[in-house]
Amino acid sequence: MIRILIAEDMRILRDTLTTLLDLEDDLEVVAAVSAGDQIVPAALEHRPDIALIDVDLPQVDGLTAAAELSTRLPDCLILILTGLAKPGTLRRALAAQVSGFIVKDAPADVLVNAIRRVVAGERVIDPQLALATLERSDNPLTQREAEVLRRHAGGASTAEIAAVTHLSYGTVRNYLAAAVTKLGARNRVDAARIADEAGWL
Secondary structure (H helix, E strand, O other): OEEEEEEOOOHHHHHHHHHHHHOOOOEEEEEEEOOHHHHHHHHHHHOOOEEEEOOOOOOOOHHHHHHHHHHHOOOOEEEEEEOOOOHHHHHHHHHOOOOEEEEOOOOHHHHHHHHHHHHOOOOEEOHHHHHHHHHOOOOOOOHHHHHHHHHHHOOOOHHHHHHHHOOOHHHHHHHHHHHHHHOOOOOHHHHHHHHHHOOOO
16 A cells, blocks of 8 residues: 655645545555645654655745655655646756656546656656756856846845845846846846746746
8 A cells, every 4th residue: 555645735636636546446645734844744643655745835835845855754755746837846856856746737647657656666757847847958047147137036126136246236237138138038027937937046
């Protein structure tokens, strides 16, 4: 019997996953939690074989919790199930030592099969997302351009960025313009979105 922990903040989805997986003869949901900070305590208590973790969780995000879980309970495998199908998210997940990454709109049989494959020792990655990640593997931004764009994406004005980074107003504008050009973006907001989705911020 494969023992499963589910971490999903949407109750209807959490309950649906529990019901779906419990219908399988070889699968048993031993714990279901709604927040990232509940994952490690529940895993230590119930000792699941695999944790099915959403990325976007309250308190502690799923990838941060996954990294802690892999350290505290290395025998527990991790399968990320997410609606955030972005290359940057996949890179963070792989850095957290997860064994699988599939998107929420995958068919139910794909999820069930992924759980079995991960427990059997395979690494399971959504093929479309893996391809997108490979296609965006080279970051064209310099470290300074990425820093300035990240601060801009966080809501800081050009003047505020200049003050924090000890750069001139004009230099910050030049970095932002360079980022827009390198990313082929329409504007600064679009550049921040592209860079964030690629995992470059």
